[in-house]
Amino acid sequence: MKSERYNKGWEKLKEVDGSAGEKVIESLKDIAPEFADLLIEFPFGDIYSREKLDLKSREIATIATLTVMGNVTEQLKVHIHAGLNVGCTKEEIVEIIIQMSVYGGFPCALNGLFAMKEIFNNDR
Amino acid sequence: MKSERYNKGWEKLKEVDGSAGEKVIESLKDIAPEFADLLIEFPFGDIYSREKLDLKSREIATIATLTVMGNVTEQLKVHIHAGLNVGCTKEEIVEIIIQMSVYGGFPCALNGLFAMKEIFNNDR
Amino acid sequence: MKSERYNKGWEKLKEVDGSAGEKVIESLKDIAPEFADLLIEFPFGDIYSREKLDLKSREIATIATLTVMGNVTEQLKVHIHAGLNVGCTKEEIVEIIIQMSVYGGFPCALNGLFAMKEIFNNDR
Amino acid sequence: MKSERYNKGWEKLKEVDGSAGEKVIESLKDIAPEFADLLIEFPFGDIYSREKLDLKSREIATIATLTVMGNVTEQLKVHIHAGLNVGCTKEEIVEIIIQMSVYGGFPCALNGLFAMKEIFNNDR
Amino acid sequence: MKSERYNKGWEKLKEVDGSAGEKVIESLKDIAPEFADLLIEFPFGDIYSREKLDLKSREIATIATLTVMGNVTEQLKVHIHAGLNVGCTKEEIVEIIIQMSVYGGFPCALNGLFAMKEIFNNDR
Amino acid sequence: MKSERYNKGWEKLKEVDGSAGEKVIESLKDIAPEFADLLIEFPFGDIYSREKLDLKSREIATIATLTVMGNVTEQLKVHIHAGLNVGCTKEEIVEIIIQMSVYGGFPCALNGLFAMKEIFNNDR
Numbered sequence: 001m002k003s004e005r006y007n008k009g010w011e012k013l014k015e016v017d018g019s020a021g022e023k024v025i026e027s028l029k030d031i032a033p034e035f036a037d038l039l040i041e042f043p044f045g046d047i048y049s050r051e052k053l054d055l056k057s058r059e060i061a062t063i064a065t066l067t068v069m070g071n072v073t074e075q076l077k078v079h080i081h082a083g084l085n086v087g088c089t090k091e092e093i094v095e096i097i098i099q100m101s102v103y104g105g106f107p108c109a110l111n112g113l114f115a116m117k118e119i120f121n122n123d124r
Numbered sequence: 125m126k127s128e129r130y131n132k133g134w135e136k137l138k139e140v141d142g143s144a145g146e147k148v149i150e151s152l153k154d155i156a157p158e159f160a161d162l163l164i165e166f167p168f169g170d171i172y173s174r175e176k177l178d179l180k181s182r183e184i185a186t187i188a189t190l191t192v193m194g195n196v197t198e199q200l201k202v203h204i205h206a207g208l209n210v211g212c213t214k215e216e217i218v219e220i221i222i223q224m225s226v227y228g229g230f231p232c233a234l235n236g237l238f239a240m241k242e243i244f245n246n247d248r
Numbered sequence: 249m250k251s252e253r254y255n256k257g258w259e260k261l262k263e264v265d266g267s268a269g270e271k272v273i274e275s276l277k278d279i280a281p282e283f284a285d286l287l288i289e290f291p292f293g294d295i296y297s298r299e300k301l302d303l304k305s306r307e308i309a310t311i312a313t314l315t316v317m318g319n320v321t322e323q324l325k326v327h328i329h330a331g332l333n334v335g336c337t338k339e340e341i342v343e344i345i346i347q348m349s350v351y352g353g354f355p356c357a358l359n360g361l362f363a364m365k366e367i368f369n370n371d372r
Numbered sequence: 373m374k375s376e377r378y379n380k381g382w383e384k385l386k387e388v389d390g391s392a393g394e395k396v397i398e399s400l401k402d403i404a405p406e407f408a409d410l411l412i413e414f415p416f417g418d419i420y421s422r423e424k425l426d427l428k429s430r431e432i433a434t435i436a437t438l439t440v441m442g443n444v445t446e447q448l449k450v451h452i453h454a455g456l457n458v459g460c461t462k463e464e465i466v467e468i469i470i471q472m473s474v475y476g477g478f479p480c481a482l483n484g485l486f487a488m489k490e491i492f493n494n495d496r
Numbered sequence: 497m498k499s500e501r502y503n504k505g506w507e508k509l510k511e512v513d514g515s516a517g518e519k520v521i522e523s524l525k526d527i528a529p530e531f532a533d534l535l536i537e538f539p540f541g542d543i544y545s546r547e548k549l550d551l552k553s554r555e556i557a558t559i560a561t562l563t564v565m566g567n568v569t570e571q572l573k574v575h576i577h578a579g580l581n582v583g584c585t586k587e588e589i590v591e592i593i594i595q596m597s598v599y600g601g602f603p604c605a606l607n608g609l610f611a612m613k614e615i616f617n618n619d620r
Numbered sequence: 621m622k623s624e625r626y627n628k629g630w631e632k633l634k635e636v637d638g639s640a641g642e643k644v645i646e647s648l649k650d651i652a653p654e655f656a657d658l659l660i661e662f663p664f665g666d667i668y669s670r671e672k673l674d675l676k677s678r679e680i681a682t683i684a685t686l687t688v689m690g691n692v693t694e695q696l697k698v699h700i701h702a703g704l705n706v707g708c709t710k711e712e713i714v715e716i717i718i719q720m721s722v723y724g725g726f727p728c729a730l731n732g733l734f735a736m737k738e739i740f741n742n743d744r
Contacts, residue, residue: 024482031489032466035473035481042290043226043478053219057184061220064185065192065227068725070567071442072479094528095177096185101531102167103189105688105723106539107568109531110520117527148730155737156714159721159729166538167726192477194319195690196727218280225283229440229475230291231320233283234272241279291474301467305432309468312433313440313475316601318691342652343425344433349655350415351437353564353599354663355692357655358644365651396606403613404590407597407605414662415602443566444603539722549715553680557716560681561688561723591673592681598663599685 006037009045016048016055017082024078059083060096067097067112068104076115090120130161133169140172140179141206148202183207184220191221191236192228200239214244254285257293264296264303265330272326307331308344315345315360316352324363338368378409381417388420388427389454396450431455432468439469439484440476448487462492502533505541512544512551513578520574555579556592563593563608564600572611586616626657629665636668636675637702644698679703680716687717687732688724696735710740 002010013021021040028036048058059082066076083093097116101109126134137145145164152160172182183206190200207217221240225233250258261269269288276284296306307330314324331341345364349357374382385393393412400408420430431454438448455465469488473481498506509517517536524532544554555578562572579589593612597605622630633641641660648656668678679702686696703713717736721729 027489028482028485031492032470032485035466035470035485038294038470038473039478039482042294042473046286046290047223047226050219050222052215053223057181057216057220058223060181060184061188061223062227065188065224066479068189068192069227069442069477069479070565072483075479075482091176092181094531095174096181098174098528098531098534099171099177099182099185100189101534101538101725102171103186103193103725103727105565105721105725106535107562107565107571107723110535110571111568113524113528113531117523120527151737152730152733155740156718156733159714159718159733162542162718162721163726163730166542166721170534170538190727193690193725193727194317196731199727199730218283222280222283222286225286225290225477227477227479229317229473229477230287231314231317231323231475234276234287234323235320237276237280237283241275244279295471295474298467298470300463301471305429305464305468306471308429308432309436309471310475312437313472316437316440317475318689339424340429342655343422344429346422346652346655346658347419347425347430347433348437349601349658349662350419351434351441351601351603353597353601353689354659355599355686355689355695358659358695359692361648361652361655365647368651399613400609403616404594404609407590407594407609410594410597410666411602411606414597414666418658418662438603441566441601441603444607447603447606543719543722546715546718548711549719553677553712553716554719556677556680557684557719558723561684561720564685564688565723587672588677591670592677594670595667595673595678595681596685598667599682599689 002037003041005041005045007045008049009040009043012049013040013044015086016044016059017078017085020078020081055086056083056088059086059088060092063088063093063096064100067100068108070104070108070111073111073115076112077119080116080119126161127165129165129169131169132173133164133167136173137164137168139210140168140183141202141209144202144205179210180207180212183210183212184216187212187217187220188224191224192232194228194232194235197235197239200236201243204240204243250285251289253289253293255293256297257288257291260297261288261292263334264292264307265326265333268326268329303334304331304336307334307336308340311336311341311344312348315348316356318352318356318359321359321363324360325367328364328367374409375413377413377417379417380421381412381415384421385412385416387458388416388431389450389457392450392453427458428455428460431458431460432464435460435465435468436472439472440480442476442480442483445483445487448484449491452488452491498533499537501537501541503541504545505536505539508545509536509540511582512540512555513574513581516574516577551582552579552584555582555584556588559584559589559592560596563596564604566600566604566607569607569611572608573615576612576615622657623661625661625665627665628669629660629663632669633660633664635706636664636679637698637705640698640701675706676703676708679706679708680712683708683713683716684720687720688728690724690728690731693731693735696732697739700736700739 025036062079066072097112149160186203187207190196221236273284310327311331314320345360397408434451438444469484521532558575562568593608645656682699683703686692717732
């Protein structure tokens with residue numbers, strides 16, 4: 001049986017982006033199933049569930065960060081989806097990524113936009 | 125005479141955080157005054173002036189990023205001030221920094237909170 | 249009342265480096281006391297408490313990482329102390345930091361050694 | 373004729389992971405054969421050959437670091453192999469990567485686990 | 497109609513590497529055409545057009561940086577091409593990347609050399 | 621007695637920046653004297669001594685990289701000195717740092733310029 005934190009985290013993850021969550025948990029099943037639990041419990045159960053910041057603001061912060069980290073394209077795509085899901089428009093997300101040229105440099109911003117492009121090409 | 129972009133950037137910078145802007149420009153005067161111009165023109169004239177994202181969302185994105193970069197404490201402090209200036213509450217900024225423990229790790233989040241603490245101790 | 253995870257984490261943190269833990273919690277009290285709880289609960293309650301890896305190996309991994317991140321000197325110092333506490337010798341820690349010249353470059357290794365030097369100069 | 377350091381480095385590299393070493397040297401032959409020599413001489417001849425730290429501890433440090441750097445997946449895979457080769461269990465390596473969620477964030481840990489999964493899927 | 501900065505930037509980009517520039521602008525057309533303008537205007541119109549540093553020195557600086565960033569392989573390839581275009585020899589570029597083993601570590605240098613190898617294999 | 625590589629490295633280091641080298645070696649004496657040897661032997665004996673790239677180009681590459689790494693200010697200052705020593709003008713170094721705003725973002729460039737300013741204020 002899963003912990004209360006897990007259940008709370010799972011509910012929050014579904015609110016943010018349910019199908020991505022299911023895919024990640026599935027992908028961890030044969031290598032580190034316990035990390036799937038930690039991933040639900042800490043980021044979603046402990047952090048995203050806190051009420052002090054709305055989900056749209058949380059996704060703005062995460063999209064910006066993952067763009068600048070530059071080496072986590074798959075997670076950036078998940079959070080672009082999540083951002084759209086919790087109320088960001090496509091234009092706003094493009095704008096966040098463009099702004100990152102100031103802080104992480106042009107190559108990071110460029111790669112962020114290419115990640116976004118892939119999402120929209122696949123969704124069409 | 126400064127360019128129109130410079131003037132637009134300067135107006136925007138004042139809206140975001142006028143006194144920090146003046147300090148930075150002052151500090152660049154004897155080493156690279158032209159970089160002060162570029163700093164007004166590109167980040168503030170070209171980017172923050174675009175209308176596709178509100179200033180509060182822009183500062184959320186920037187505070188998150190600078191927390192995770194971890195090596196730009198002075199700029200993080202400037203943008204914590206700016207965030208407060210354009211409508212973030214203290215609680216929201218603390219929350220953004222806490223959330224960064226998920227993406228940049230606990231040491232970055234910890235240092236972000238210490239930067240915030242310094243601001244509030246100095247302002248008292 | 250604190251959660252069971254908190255209590256487990258606190259016991260583990262004391263085993264690793266009790267006095268450093270107390271200082272960090274104290275330092276967060278006026279800015280983000282809830283983050284102090286998260287810091288005990290996740291890294292120490294959820295991760296360091298897992299039995300699949302001994303504490304000495306955990307500190308080797310952490311000292312290596314913080315050396316290469318390069319922007320978290322205070323946390324590196326805490327974990328150099330912790331490493332000594334759980335069975336690393338001074339020579340082994342120096343050696344881990346030296347090895348990081350291969351992965352994070354010479355400047356990071358150099359700064360790691362300077363952090364170590366500060367600890368030994370202060371402890372004398 | 374190769375230098376004594378080269379020969380010492382080559383012996384050490386074989387002890388750590390001989391087949392990976394041969395592949396890298398082969399892959400550098402047409403673009404930068406001298407860098408292949410430097411790679412044997414410095415990391416393996418000068419560093420891994422030092423007797424102050426056992427090879428298992430060295431691989432723990434390296435796996436942790438490469439997980440957090442996040443942009444060097446191929447090298448991480450080489451060192452996961454090397455870790456298994458010098459006495460780490462699969463469970464210990466998974467645990468090191470999981471621990472990195474605390475220092476480099478969840479996306480890095482997730483990508484480290486996916487690298488590990490690829491190795492185990494290919495080896496089957 | 498494009499701005500004077502745009503035109504100046506475009507001329508400079510053509511001098512550095514015209515065909516790469518056209519490809520990037522083309523690739524941004526359906527996702528963020530305005531970022532294509534910013535990319536011409538700021539890096540090439542404002543920075544590379546300044547007369548205080550020759551283009552060869554600029555490309556040396558950029559190739560070094562992109563090698564160490566490690567997560568921007570496509571942009572590194574563009575600037576390896578650009579370096580050859582403005583007067584660097586193949587041997588000099590290999591040497592810059594090798595030198596980065598000192599500052600960004602061996603994995604970054606190795607990946608830089610692999611990027612270079614791809615260019616030369618494709619061009620043959 | 622030191623190795624031939626050491627002697628070659630030491631000569632090269634003196635050519636680049638003798639007094640900084642002596643300070644670093646001195647500072648490592650009580651914590652990791654063998655790392656001082658490695659620092660002379662690999663970066664200066666093995667890399668900077670290679671004849672395929674002139675010292676001015678090497679320092680341009682290093683100043684750019686250390687600016688973007690952002691967490692190694694002391695080493696950046698050493699290499700700004702070294703750059704001046706091997707033929708870069710002050711204006712060229714300022715220009716390299718300004719250019720890094722494109723690749724590492726504005727905060728890194730700003731901090732690079734502040735490091736440069738400190739050097740010129742101290743030297744006056």
